[in-house]
Amino acid sequence: MTDSTLILGQTLAFDGNPFAEGPRAARHNVRGGVLLRDGRIAQVGDGAELRASNPQATVIDHGQSLISAGxxxxxxxxxxxxxxxxxxxxxxxxxxxxxxxxxxxxxxxxxxxxxxxxxxxxxxxxxxxxxxxxxxxxxxxxxxxxxxxxxxxxxxxxxxxxxxxxxxxxxxxxxxxxxxxxxxxxxxxxxxxxxxxxxxxxxxxxxxxxxxxxxxxxxxxxxxxxxxxxxxxxxxxxxxxxxxxxxxxxxxxxxxxxxxxxxxxxxxxxxxxxxxxxxxxxxxxxxxxxxxxxxxxxxxxxxxxxxxxxxxxxxxxxxxxxxxxxxxxxxxxxxxxxxxxxxxxxxxxxxxxxxxxxxxxxxMHMGDMIGNLLPGAEADLTVIDLASTPAIAQRAARADDLWEALFPTIMMGDDRAIAATYVAGRPVPRTNG
Missing domain, CATH: 3.20.20.140 (Metal-dependent hydrolases)
Structure with a gap:
């Protein structure tokens, strides 16, 4: 059986274009998971369900961090x-x-x-x-x-x-x-x-x-x-x-x-x-x-x-x-x-x-390959720490929804907000600084 990796955390994907459809174009799962296999995304869904149906998968749990396409x-x-x-x-x-x-x-x-x-x-x-x-x-x-x-x-x-x-x-x-x-x-x-x-x-x-x-x-x-x-x-x-x-x-x-x-x-x-x-x-x-x-x-x-x-x-x-x-x-x-x-x-x-x-x-005409958490897409991911600095953490703690939690990272975040990066399903080694 092919080796697979299950990445757990909050997940953010898009079913449409938010410029046309607003925030409802996004799909957010507070306890989500992304199953990776052969450098691609095999499944996206509820983390517990994916874990139960893929007991052989290596599990990497990112807690409350947000998993997104790179x-x-x-x-x-x-x-x-x-x-x-x-x-x-x-x-x-x-x-x-x-x-x-x-x-x-x-x-x-x-x-x-x-x-x-x-x-x-x-x-x-x-x-x-x-x-x-x-x-x-x-x-x-x-x-x-x-x-x-x-x-x-x-x-x-x-x-x-x-x-x-x-x-x-x-x-x-x-x-x-x-x-x-x-x-x-x-x-x-x-x-x-x-x-x-x-x-x-x-x-x-x-x-x-x-x-x-x-x-x-x-x-x-x-x-x-x-x-x-x-x-x-x-x-x-x-x-x-x-x-x-x-x-x-x-x-x-x-x-x-x-x-x-x-x-x-x-x-x-x-x-x-x-x-x-x-x-x-x-x-x-x-x-x-x-x-x-x-x-x-x-x-x-x-x-x-x-x-x-x-x-x-x-x-x-x-x-x-x-x-x-x-x-x-x-x-x-x-x-x-x-x-x-x-x-x-x-x-x-x-x-x-x-x-x-x-x-x-x-x-870039690559929307079928990258840029979204979709089954079959290439497994390029970034994992976002939504409390990467004290200033961001204290603002995100007051958030009522995903967007209030994410916006402080957009406005004040830097490389410290990147908890992990995956390229073709492989975790990128972290470097000092």
């Missing part, structure tokens, strides 16, 4: 790990002062491997089990990231960042080399174990029309791949795009005209969208990735969650490391709540948690 970070830059929380002004200043000098170091395979391992270990310590990351222009950076993710059995998505203008000479490729290198890396890694290649033009200002067309061609040849880029993050960036692409109707059109608009596209930020852009993104089913800590840290603006979701947009949540100021999806949830408040829309804890799990998984 967090899914839909937009990040792992090469920026070492420069997170660097003082800066605007986006372009930050890129030139910190990002580009650091990314140049990733030509060194040893440096790339060191940062990749460090980054993924930080994610796991914060309860994040899946990420979509930008690499650098160097193939070594992609190999290092996927090798590190593979060694940790993680589901991960990433791609070579392509830039052939408006970047330092040592960080530029060409239209042809971007296509060739991306195709080579795609053939090497896409679909291997739990890895997915993502076609990755950084953004229109750092790519010529020729490079965008080459990457659009690659995407057409491999339509099962995701494509990730940046869109309408800051107003001065938008003006820069207009000067570089005077023939384009808007920022989105710089991608659309070159075959880089589609349902499997992940468009980071998407704050300052024109009406046509909103309509086309929703019409095509593309995903908009909200990066709230980055948006406040770099002063970009306030994402219109209520308006976009109300129009039917697909939205995911992300840290945007290292423009974002934290590796924690808890902090991203808190910042999303704060930005919603500034726009007059108080996001419910169910909506925030859904964004960080099932919502981001669906944005």
């Amino acid at each position: 967090f899914v970070d839909a937009h990040a830059h792992y090469p920026q790990t070492a420069i997170i929380a660097s003082w800066g002004k605007r986006l372009i200043d930050w890129l030139n002062s910190y990002t580009f000098p650091e990314e140049a170091r990733f030509a060194d395979p040893d440096h790339a491997a060191d940062i990749a391992g460090r980054y993924l270990d930080l994610l796991l310590a914060h309860g994040t089990t899946t990420v979509a990351s930008y690499c650098t222009i160097h193939s070594t950076s992609v190999d290092a990231f996927f090798s590190a993710a593979q060694a940790r059995w993680m589901r991960a998505a990433a791609g070579k960042t392509c830039m052939d203008r408006n970047a330092p000479d040592n960080l530029r490729d060409t239209a042809q080399s971007a296509y060739d290198d991306s195709k080579m890396l795609l053939n090497r890694w896409h679909g291997v174990d739990r890895l997915s290649y993502v076609i990755t033009p950084r953004f229109s200002p750092t790519s010529t029309p020729g490079q965008l067309s080459a990457l659009g061609m690659l995407w057409a040849e491999h339509p099962d791949c995701l494509m990730q880029t940046h869109l309408s993050e800051q107003l001065d960036e938008i003006e820069w795009v207009k000067s570089l692409y005077p023939q384009s109707r808007d920022y989105l059109d710089t991608y659309e005209a070159h075959g880089l608009l589609g349902a499997r596209g992940l468009y980071g930020h998407a704050i300052h969208l024109a009406p046509r852009e909103r309509e086309r993104l929703i019409e095509t089913g593309a995903a908009l990735i909200h990066c709230p800590t980055s948006n406040t840290f770099i002063g970009s603006g306030l994402f219109d969650m209520a308006g976009l979701v109300g129009q039917g947009a697909r939205v995911g949540l992300a840290t945007d490391t290292g423009g974002g100021s934290s590796f924690s999806m808890l902090r991203s949830m808190a910042a999303a709540y704060e930005i919603g408040q500034l726009r007059g829309n108080a996001l419910h804890p169910a909506q925030l948690w859904w964004l960080a799990t099932a919502g981001s998984a669906q944005a």
Whole structure:
């Protein structure tokens, strides 16, 4: 008989989308259990019943801690790990002062491997089990990231960042080399174990029309791949795009005209969208990735969650490391709540948690595999201590329901709130700190 593990604790899953159905879309069991077998979730239900019907299972009891699907970070830059929380002004200043000098170091395979391992270990310590990351222009950076993710059995998505203008000479490729290198890396890694290649033009200002067309061609040849880029993050960036692409109707059109608009596209930020852009993104089913800590840290603006979701947009949540100021999806949830408040829309804890799990998984077209406690899904879990600090504990003690108990952790929690993390059914060893 196949070995199985029964994880006991409170459980939180989703039967629907809380943006459409409210908190009733969530399924909470105070004495729940999750049965794991062969790296997947075999059953979810009442803990005592699962224990009685699976007497052979190894039992791990997390008490009153909350068992959830692992967090899914839909937009990040792992090469920026070492420069997170660097003082800066605007986006372009930050890129030139910190990002580009650091990314140049990733030509060194040893440096790339060191940062990749460090980054993924930080994610796991914060309860994040899946990420979509930008690499650098160097193939070594992609190999290092996927090798590190593979060694940790993680589901991960990433791609070579392509830039052939408006970047330092040592960080530029060409239209042809971007296509060739991306195709080579795609053939090497896409679909291997739990890895997915993502076609990755950084953004229109750092790519010529020729490079965008080459990457659009690659995407057409491999339509099962995701494509990730940046869109309408800051107003001065938008003006820069207009000067570089005077023939384009808007920022989105710089991608659309070159075959880089589609349902499997992940468009980071998407704050300052024109009406046509909103309509086309929703019409095509593309995903908009909200990066709230980055948006406040770099002063970009306030994402219109209520308006976009109300129009039917697909939205995911992300840290945007290292423009974002934290590796924690808890902090991203808190910042999303704060930005919603500034726009007059108080996001419910169910909506925030859904964004960080099932919502981001669906944005990445992985909702059938990760992001929810569902039989048959991959067993990536995070276990949340709802009393991880004295401040959180004293507030949660007054809670009348799950959401009052969980919200203090969303607003004040960090890696101390992560009681355990499971990847493909395997507990991740805890590290000091």
